[in-house]
Amino acid sequence: MTDAFNDLLAANREYASTHELSGFDGIAHAGVAVVTCMDSRIDPLRMLGLHPGDAKIFRNPGGRVTPQALEALVLGVHLLNVNRILIVPHTRCAMATSTLEEIRERVGRSAGQDASWQPFGVVEDQQAALAEDVAAVRTHPLIPDEVVVGGFVYDVDTGLLDQQV
DSSP states (O other), rough: OOSSSSHHHHHHHHHHHHHOTTTOOSSSTTTEEEEEOTTOOOHHHHHHTTOOOOEEEEEEEGOOOOHHHHHHHHHHHHHHHOOEEEEEEBBHHHHHSSOHHHHHHHHHHHSSSSSSSSSOOOOOOHHHHHHHHHHHHHHOTTTTTTTTEEEEEETTOOOOOOEOO
16 A cells, blocks of 8 residues: 555544535535536536535546546436536636647657657637537437536636626
8 A cells, every 4th residue: 555645644633624515415406517617716516506315427538528427427317316507617627728639749848759649639719619519419319308408618817607508
């Protein structure tokens, strides 16, 4: 075992001493699901005034609606009380401000080896990608028309959401 996680395990023990979600049913109590980026500047619950247990959160580089995100959304809608879906990419996202070649170069340099084979989901046009993602969710055969789907851009500098779709 390594000591590299000791600080996190200590923080976890402190968290667990006041853990309030024991026995929680796991549904989204506010009926919300959010697909957003993995960027650490985004706090999906707090940006919406929500709390643990209120929403289902799916994060990935760029905040794209991938097949895995669609799987999570279908499950959320049918099994976990989700009736509103927010798709939320953000400003100054590395996946939307870099080319595939630039990302591969940076990763390759950091890894000390060729990364030209690794796929990365760069976003050439963030607005078009957001519209495409919203349409993919709205037209998915397992997501009913009653589910409200919106596309937003989160501004990492102001903390504000701007509804785009």
